[in-house]
Amino acid sequence: MEEEKSSPPSDLTSESSLEHTDHDSNKATPLKKIDVLLKATGDAPIMRKKKWAVEGDKRVGWVADFIRKYLKLNSSDNLFLYVNQSFAPAPDQLVRNLYQCFGSDGKLVLHYCRTQAWG
Amino acid sequence: MAEDREILREVWDGRVPVCIQLASEDHNTLSAPDPYYLMVPRLSYFPLLMDKVRKHFLRFISPDLHEEEMWLESDGMPLKWHYPVGVLFDLHCGGSSLPWALTAHFSHFPEHDLIRCPSxxxxxxxxxxxxxxxxxxxxxxxxxxxxxxxxxxxxxxxxxxxxxxxxxxxxxxxxxxxxxxxxxxxxxxxxxxxxxxxxxxxxxxxxxxxxxxxxxxxxxxxxxxxxxxxxxxxxxxxxxxxxxxxxxxxxxxxxxxxxxxxxxxx
CATH class of the missing domain: 3.10.20.90 (Phosphatidylinositol 3-kinase Catalytic Subunit; Chain A, domain 1)
Incomplete structure (x- = not known):
């Protein structure tokens, strides 16, 4: 049912729309979104747009589902996410926790791949 | 230091007593099966300890649930298997009444709260x-x-x-x-x-x-x-x-x- 959809889910905003929302800061977005940079590894398809603003209380599993949708993978297809090119965070880990501990230069870098890359 | 090693040993040996009951909606027998009692290491993870429990309950559930993943609940809260046992115990029981009463489920997997653990x-x-x-x-x-x-x-x-x-x-x-x-x-x-x-x-x-x-x-x-x-x-x-x-x-x-x-x- 999601196949038709080519645009990302509405709660992810692109850089440009993030700039836009910055103007009305009184809106119901109490916490600043986190810039997440998604990088393909191995034979994973590359995403044309790599940098996304994500709410900090989203889970890692939610980001994985988003990538699956964007790349039009099945929900059953394997997709692995890695931080620091070293460890796979639990799917219920919050993006904010990872950003606070492993973010650098104002963003969190996540590598994604379709087979286990870093054991 | 010897003293420190003793502390590591004490922490390692930590156990909690649990009593696991089969969810009433999952057994297809007239009376509830006996609960399963065991001492579980605080530092371990539930999926590593549940083989015998699963086997014990399989006799009492309908065959179409036999391949389903077993999950545990403590007083209405689904237990995250990827947290160590001791963390779950401290969060959800704290030793207020022992043994820790858990319910094993074979149906209605709470997809939103738990990650699947196939192996x-x-x-x-x-x-x-x-x-x-x-x-x-x-x-x-x-x-x-x-x-x-x-x-x-x-x-x-x-x-x-x-x-x-x-x-x-x-x-x-x-x-x-x-x-x-x-x-x-x-x-x-x-x-x-x-x-x-x-x-x-x-x-x-x-x-x-x-x-x-x-x-x-x-x-x-x-x-x-x-x-x-x-x-x-x-x-x-x-x-x-x-x-x-x-x-x-x-x-x-x-x-x-x-x-x-x-x-x-x-």
């Missing part, structure tokens, strides 16, 4: 990921990446088989640091009974070389938690305990210090 290998890779993450915080990942894969295996098998010496022969390398410096950061998570865990960066020492204590960690990340209980490995650790010492002695095998924040009732 022991999933537990292993979750565990190794946590060890790598912790070493990333402590030593920029240098120790774990320089280890051989047989060392990784020995850590995991030591935990699975409850072999203290086997596990610590490797784990002591992950705890190495210069005494005057400590780890780069202390790997810790704060858990709450009903909300997502919190993880942040904290150094074991201030810039002028003073040891940072549990009290300072709590003040920084839980400023409004006065009066609430803070439990680590089942004990309320004195608040002036240095974080570096806690990280070396009270961490779980995944090398994280798991801090349970229990709000006062009412």
């Amino acid at each position: 022991r290998e999933v537990v292993e890779s979750h565990f190794m990921s946590s060890v790598k993450e912790a070493d990333g915080l402590k030593h920029r990942g240098q120790i774990i990446t320089n280890m051989q894969s047989k060392d990784h295996k020995q850590l995991w098998m030591g935990l699975c088989n409850d072999k203290f010496d086997q596990f610590w022969a490797i784990n002591c390398k992950l705890m190495e640091c210069l005494p005057e410096e400590g780890f780069k950061f202390i790997p810790f998570r704060i858990h709450f009974p009903c909300q997502p865990s919190l993880q942040r960066l904290i150094k074991p020492q201030t810039d002028d070389g003073r040891k940072v204590t549990l009290e300072e960690l709590l003040q920084e990340f839980l400023p409004r938690g006065e009066g609430d209980r803070v439990v680590i490995q089942g004990i309320e650790v004195p608040r002036d305990t240095p974080l570096q010492w806690m990280s070396e002695h009270l961490s779980h095998p995944d090398n994280f210090l798991h801090i349970c924040h229990i709000p006062t009732q009412g």
Whole structure:
């Protein structure tokens, strides 16, 4: 049912729309979104747009589902996410926790791949 | 130090008694099957301990549920298998009544609250990921990446088989640091009974070389938690305990210090 959809889910905003929302800061977005940079590894398809603003209380599993949708993978297809090119965070880990501990230069870098890359 | 090794041993030997009942909606017999009692190691993970329990209950459930994943619940809360047993116990039971009463389910898997655990290998890779993450915080990942894969295996098998010496022969390398410096950061998570865990960066020492204590960690990340209980490995650790010492002695095998924040009732 999601196949038709080519645009990302509405709660992810692109850089440009993030700039836009910055103007009305009184809106119901109490916490600043986190810039997440998604990088393909191995034979994973590359995403044309790599940098996304994500709410900090989203889970890692939610980001994985988003990538699956964007790349039009099945929900059953394997997709692995890695931080620091070293460890796979639990799917219920919050993006904010990872950003606070492993973010650098104002963003969190996540590598994604379709087979286990870093054991 | 001998004294310290005794503490590691005490922590390793921690057990909690559990009594597991089959969910009433899942048994297809007239009367409920007998509950299953067992002592479970605090440092282990439920999927590693449930083979016998699953087998015990299979006789009482309808055949179409036989392939389903078994999940556990404590007083209405689904239990996250990827948290160590002791963390779940401190969060959801705390020893108010023993044994800890759990319910085993074979249907209605709570997809929103739990991650699927199709095999022991999933537990292993979750565990190794946590060890790598912790070493990333402590030593920029240098120790774990320089280890051989047989060392990784020995850590995991030591935990699975409850072999203290086997596990610590490797784990002591992950705890190495210069005494005057400590780890780069202390790997810790704060858990709450009903909300997502919190993880942040904290150094074991201030810039002028003073040891940072549990009290300072709590003040920084839980400023409004006065009066609430803070439990680590089942004990309320004195608040002036240095974080570096806690990280070396009270961490779980995944090398994280798991801090349970229990709000006062009412």
